[in-house]
Amino acid sequence: MSLERKDDYDHGAWMESKDLSPIEEVYLTALIWLDRRLRIVDYLELLEDMYYKTNLQMPKSHTEQYNLDNKFWYWYPLYALGSFSTIAYVVAAISGALLGFYYAPSTQTVGGETLRTVAYSNVLFIMGDLNFGLFLRSLHRWSAQVMTAAVFLHMLRVYFTGAYKEPRELNWIIGIVLISLTMVFGYTGYLLPWSQLSYWAGQIGVEMALSIPLIGEWVAQLVFGGFTLGEATLQRMYILHVFLLPFVVTGLIAVHIGIVWMQGIAEPH
Amino acid sequence: MSGKRTDTDDSTEPRTDDISEPEGSEARRAVRTDGGSDTRSDGGIVPQDDQAPTWSERKQRTQGLSRLTYEYFERSRREDEDLRRASDYVERDVLAFPTWPHEMIRNLAITSFFIGAMFFLAAAVPPHLPGPANANSTPAVILPDWYLYWSFGLLKLTPLNPELALLGGEKLVSDRVYGVVANLVVVSIIAMVPFLNKGAARRPVEEPGWAALGVGGVVFAFTIAALAVKNLIAATFPIGNHELFDVTFLLPLVAAFLAYAVLKTMREGYMFELNRRYFRLRPPK
Ligand code: HEM
Numbered sequence A: 001m002s003l004e005r006k007d008d009y010d011h012g013a014w015m016e017s018k019d020l021s022p023i024e025e026v027y028l029t030a031l032i033w034l035d036r037r038l039r040i041v042d043y044l045e046l047l048e049d050m051y052y053k054t055n056l057q058m059p060k061s062h063t064e065q066y067n068l069d070n071k072f073w074y075w076y077p078l079y080a081l082g083s084f085s086t087i088a089y090v091v092a093a094i095s096g097a098l099l100g101f102y103y104a105p106s107t108q109t110v111g112g113e114t115l116r117t118v119a120y121s122n123v124l125f126i127m128g129d130l131n132f133g134l135f136l137r138s139l140h141r142w143s144a145q146v147m148t149a150a151v152f153l154h155m156l157r158v159y160f161t162g163a164y165k166e167p168r169e170l171n172w173i174i175g176i177v178l179i180s181l182t183m184v185f186g187y188t189g190y191l192l193p194w195s196q197l198s199y200w201a202g203q204i205g206v207e208m209a210l211s212i213p214l215i216g217e218w219v220a221q222l223v224f225g226g227f228t229l230g231e232a233t234l235q236r237m238y239i240l241h242v243f244l245l246p247f248v249v250t251g252l253i254a255v256h257i258g259i260v261w262m263q264g265i266a267e268p269h
Numbered sequence B: 001m002s003g004k005r006t007d008t009d010d011s012t013e014p015r016t017d018d019i020s021e022p023e024g025s026e027a028r029r030a031v032r033t034d035g036g037s038d039t040r041s042d043g044g045i046v047p048q049d050d051q052a053p054t055w056s057e058r059k060q061r062t063q064g065l066s067r068l069t070y071e072y073f074e075r076s077r078r079e080d081e082d083l084r085r086a087s088d089y090v091e092r093d094v095l096a097f098p099t100w101p102h103e104m105i106r107n108l109a110i111t112s113f114f115i116g117a118m119f120f121l122a123a124a125v126p127p128h129l130p131g132p133a134n135a136n137s138t139p140a141v142i143l144p145d146w147y148l149y150w151s152f153g154l155l156k157l158t159p160l161n162p163e164l165a166l167l168g169g170e171k172l173v174s175d176r177v178y179g180v181v182a183n184l185v186v187v188s189i190i191a192m193v194p195f196l197n198k199g200a201a202r203r204p205v206e207e208p209g210w211a212a213l214g215v216g217g218v219v220f221a222f223t224i225a226a227l228a229v230k231n232l233i234a235a236t237f238p239i240g241n242h243e244l245f246d247v248t249f250l251l252p253l254v255a256a257f258l259a260y261a262v263l264k265t266m267r268e269g270y271m272f273e274l275n276r277r278y279f280r281l282r283p284p285k
Helices: A009-019 A022-038 A040-056 A076-100 A119-128 A133-160 A166-190 A196-209 A216-224 A231-263 B025-032 B056-063 B064-086 B099-124 B146-154 B173-198 B208-230 B230-236 B242-282
Strands: none
Touching: A009 A022, A076 A133, A076 A231, A076 B099, A119 A133, A133 A166, A133 B056, A133 B146, A133 B208, A166 A196, A166 A231, A166 B146, A166 B173, A196 A216, A196 A231, A196 B173, A216 A231, A231 B099, B056 B146, B146 B173, B146 B208, B208 B230, B208 B242, B230 B242
16 A cells, blocks of 8 residues: 555646646645645635625615615715825824834933934934935824824714714724824824924923822823933833834724724715 | 533523434433543534533523623524514615725725825925923923814913802812813813714704804814914914903804804705605605
8 A cells, every 4th residue: 555645636637627827827736735734725715704794794875775876975075084094094104113213212412412312313313314214204294193184084074974873982982082092192202302392392291290180190100201301201202102002093993993894884864 | 412511500491402312322421421432323513522511501501791691692683683574674774884895995096195195295395303302491482283282272271260269269270280171071071972962863954053063162172272372373463362362262152153053044945855855765654
């Protein structure tokens, strides 16, 4: 008896019989090779199943139900604002990741000058010397501002089309959290260059934190790393801006849009 | 399946899954509980090991919260089923535009245009960088980015902080606390909206009051932001600080009133059309 495993399903011969184009042949060979090792087909089947399930769950709108597709809801263009927020967020994330290569959150002074912190001079370097650096910082700032504007307008759209009503209350509340976090995102980023404006905006932040009743000092310690601004403040802002907030906001956006996907877009009637 | 429910089973229902078992199953059950060799010949589903309960067993065994969850699921599935039977809708009763493809196609189509617009903006209007942080010199103007002006403005509501005559003109809360609390109040009021305004109405004309509230709110967001930069405003426009403060609260009221008047006027004719279409779509039962 041969040790060679008998191949009940001779895929090779099957491929021969198919008269495949080179592309198809390479594709099938790779697919079979991977499937033998990883059982890909099972997962493809799962995906397919999910695909059809999503499509089966498509909510019916009045428009479809009664064949009214000639009715145009004239606020409809404003329904793109939510996706504008998402796109601006993605652009900000990518340009921010690139900026991160050239930035270090430190208030150590460099070059013997008392005011030249590492953070500040890094930003100067990005703007002055780095190829495309000025554009990168510009893009990051603009996408952040566009995102904030789009989120605000998106909220107005949702409000004035009454889209927050019955099954969508949860998404409204998630939205409130998102718009707040978007602003915190902006605020923490504003402090990072450690410029004069950054510093004094930070000062106001500490004062606001301190004036929260009961837990004020605790909050100031936690968020700003103390009651006066310094290295600790900058580092906390940095970690918030590039680590904590990205995870939380990305996750929340995913949930937010997931819920929209399940519920469909609120329809005017 | 058999023989694995002796420990926690307190149900008295008949075990329907035992019916198909052949004679002598009692004896075999006794053997099998020790995890010994499985010699079943009835062709049933073989559990992973002797202790693994089947799904239906699991369901019957659950108690407390998970039990309640199951019971609720059963009810709601039943409700769905009944509703679907009674309905003349082809699919689910959720009335909404499908996200795919309706929304997504449009959004994807606009995406590259939108990204291009941002690139253009970034290239055309580069940012500038103020001087380095200096703890010893307070700049004349301290400002956050524009989108935080509203919050900054709420910190400047000092004149509205009530002074209690009882306390001899003392303020109950300090101005700073007052400002922070004002921020929290505004945000929580917005968060409450879906629980305050219920019903099926969607269009502004259907609810002029709520639409007017929204318009007032938007205008207030701008006026309170202007209040935050009152130094800059005073430098540009011939308006004193007191007038600006009054305008901050008057303008939203005026705008809300106008919006209300306009919508109320439109309402009659518009609602007639709307109702006609609405009832044609969903005739009353
Ligand atoms: C980071 C911020 C946000 C992102 C990325 C985002 C994204 C989206 C997207 C893509 C949609 C699909 C419909 C559309 O595009 O209009 C949507 C719907 C919705 N959003 Fe947001 N959103 C954000 C913030 C908010 C805010 C601040 C609110 C309100 C307070 C909100 C409440 C809602 C609601 C209620 C819906 C459902 C609307 C409907 O079904 O017509 N979202 N969001």
